[in-house]
Amino acid sequence: MAARKDTNIAYKIYAPVYDRVFAPSFAEGHTRMVEALDAQPGERVLEVGVGTGISLRHYVAGVRVDALDFSAAMLKKARKRIDKGEVAAEVTLHQMDAHKLEFNDDTFDHAVVAHAIAVVAEPEVVLREMMRVTQPGGKLVVVNHYKDDPGKLWRAWNPVRRKLGLGQHFDLPELLQACGLEIVSDNIVNRIKSRLIVTRLPA
Numbered sequence: 001m002a003a004r005k006d007t008n009i010a011y012k013i014y015a016p017v018y019d020r021v022f023a024p025s026f027a028e029g030h031t032r033m034v035e036a037l038d039a040q041p042g043e044r045v046l047e048v049g050v051g052t053g054i055s056l057r058h059y060v061a062g063v064r065v066d067a068l069d070f071s072a073a074m075l076k077k078a079r080k081r082i083d084k085g086e087v088a089a090e091v092t093l094h095q096m097d098a099h100k101l102e103f104n105d106d107t108f109d110h111a112v113v114a115h116a117i118a119v120v121a122e123p124e125v126v127l128r129e130m131m132r133v134t135q136p137g138g139k140l141v142v143v144n145h146y147k148d149d150p151g152k153l154w155r156a157w158n159p160v161r162r163k164l165g166l167g168q169h170f171d172l173p174e175l176l177q178a179c180g181l182e183i184v185s186d187n188i189v190n191r192i193k194s195r196l197i198v199t200r201l202p203a
């Protein structure tokens, strides 16, 4: 529980400056993540760790997005973005812990998580929850900073990075495959070298 509390405090501090400090480095990843998802009007998408909602403007009108985050401060920013009319899709925001999704099995056509899978306390629990609420054969798209070989030194910083809400380094493709997800494509995006991985749930 401590990791969730630390992350929540960190994002209360980041929320007012997040769009100015982090958004420019994440822009390409958000655009390409939603493009790769290719959600069609009428389809229902889950977005985990939506933050201030930078990605939301990329969904086309008619797509229904349930976007959740643990941080009330980050969600407040996302709410403002929607109220200003910056988003075409039908978005419902939820304050929710990604480790315990309050949705029934097979609720969504597809699911995405941007720059948040390494931030959550237990990435495998979150991925399996996302799989549970997504229909068989649906797409699950992840974009995240990633080091091919973090090495011992980088891993040693994980506890500090977790406390700052910056995420830990781990082998993302390995984890996705261990969860039973089929990797469809794997590309480098963003000037900070994030990884955009498109996967498919077993049919």
Ligand SMILES: C[S@@+](CC[C@H](N)C(=O)[O-])C[C@H]1O[C@@H](n2cnc3c(N)ncnc32)[C@H](O)[C@@H]1O
Binding pocket: 004, 007, 008, 011, 026, 048, 049, 050, 051, 052, 053, 054, 068, 069, 070, 071, 074, 096, 097, 098, 099, 113, 114, 115, 116, 119, 120, 121
């Ligand atoms: C680096 S931000 C990414 C925000 C957004 N997806 C983006 O790409 O700009 C990570 C987000 O994950 C959220 N988060 C961390 N742990 C969470 C959890 N257990 N449940 C839901 N959201 C969580 C944080 O509150 C934060 O908004």
